[in-house]
Amino acid sequence: MTTDTATDPADERLRRWRLVLGPDTAAGATGGIAALGSADGAMDRALDALYGGDDTLGSGPRAAGLGASAPCVARWLGDIRTYFPASVVQVMQRDAVDRLGLASLLLEPEMLEAAEPDVHLAGTLLSLHQAMPETTRTTARAVVRRVVADLEKRLAARTRATLTGALDRSARTGRPRHRDIDWDRTIRANLKNYLPEYRTVVPERLIGYGRASQAVKKEVILCIDQSGSMAASVVYASVFGAVLASLRALETRLVVFDTSVADLTGQLSDPVDVLFGTRLGGGTDINRALAYCQSRITRPAETVVVLISDLYEGGIRDGMLERVAAMKAAGVQFVVLLALSDEGAPAYDREHAAALAALGAPAFACTPDLFPEVMAAALEKRPLPVPDGAARPPGAPAP
Template structure:
């Protein structure tokens, strides 16, 4: 299919029916015709007309002709290439779009400009995406982290009622002694007792998610908010969620609903990582049992040396410090390589992380074992 020109002239054949409609929808966006729904530079270009109804019709067309994954890409291109963000402030437009993480990021960036008539529709769109993400991520995250917390809480001198007999027997099979009589009976000598202390159901670890809410981190903010809600639902973790630009906002009291968290963010603006880390550092009460996760592209607008000193101080006190350059499925991110290298020199390697890998990263941090860094191209 040829975009931006007359297919009959360039290929010698004329498209009809569904093929022509698909070509028109594509040409409206990629053929240089302006905006969806109007008239473009060629006679058959649909163009991207400025009215919400015409754009809504175009959105309906592409959902008819293309799979969801393609629709999301085309919507993103329309918003970025043709400046359609303002039209997302209208309820009828929001009802027509295919919701995904990128659309949520766009809506959050428009949050302050959004009229009251649109906010409920916008929340419904965000809720749909959040619910989909939770269904995808919650079970594996809880299972992975519960296992990590159980292993980190294992003790070798438990009280009798706290003995994990299954693990104790397995650990002592080498100490099996057959009983006299030769009937196959025997006993296991439990030289090593394995169990869980009475505090097993109490808080075992503190987790602080420190999230850069600059505009380039939109997808990461969405995923981090969902993960924050999942972590907060685990009684053995005490989770704090902090977002920052040049100011710092603690959204911990909203963690029971990631949609509230997301609408409490303000995408865009500058970045002061040092100030955010200073706040997080002030909330640490059990350094050896604390994991701090900084999610940022590291383009620091604050005091670089102070930022690095804070990271070094936290690590020296026993804090497990993790730096994620992105938490998304978007591939290798843009980031400040100098700052990433400096953190790596402190023993805090910075790397990009997909949502599917995040539970494994957190499990490793909770157990104080090496992090599963995915790709040398995306970390320092």
């Protein structure tokens, strides 16, 4: 953050209070010290454009001053990127969209070029992309691609490593053919059977893998609610879907839904194509989406279904629960993520979450950093790392 130099601690405290309170109230609260230097003045104007004034958000002089034209907003975005760190810029951008009705201005290329790319901006662009003119779509796609590239850089390597290990462990067999014995793991597992007089280990338990030609691939179905409240989850899930699809030991399917269902599996090689194939907003029919997923399951015992939804069902509630129960009874590992994001505790239908937990499908919010561990546990058919406060199956132990 760029600031003017304050030589006295008391003056520094007054300066900070002046920036917090704004020009209209600061003079009295700070004992009349309201003058700011050039850099602080620019910061103050940027803050006041978003948070100042007495009018209702989204209307009146304040909205007109900031929202009259895209070039004005682009200049404002340039100012806040100059005077505030990226984490603060992202918060201010989200506040600008929410408080001042700037969604329509995201349709202008110059505004997008000035924006600080993050998951929330990507979600907003995806919700508006069908209304964008062609010139803006190119810019919007470039912004989303920058967000996706950053997420892949942060998440892909760890996800591949975690899931590859889980797949190796799940494929391990205790009765391998001689040529399929994993001697390194076998020796380490039988060190207690070392015979000093013979200087050898008796392999009481063999560990190995089945022949590649006989290996059964695991199937993963990501079923993603694309209602407007799930925007950040859709972005993260699309990136993870592409990472899962890159693992040869997995067959990955990606399904998105609102009141209709779309199978985007064919686009998994490029998460950006997946994202621009979604339609954020609209209603929700979880039962219909699960019916489609259920129809695509060929090996239930080797399948993991991940439903990412806030569970506000607009379809047939009993049908949704019956489908989950049927998949669980057939051997499917069923996971319910109320959100896949870093946004904190999500809003969700608690009654439906409890009903799913009663069926043995815990429902919980999951951060992107936790997702690889959740998938690894599901693939290995071991208890999920469910956070505190989540809806748990009856009798499930606390983490």
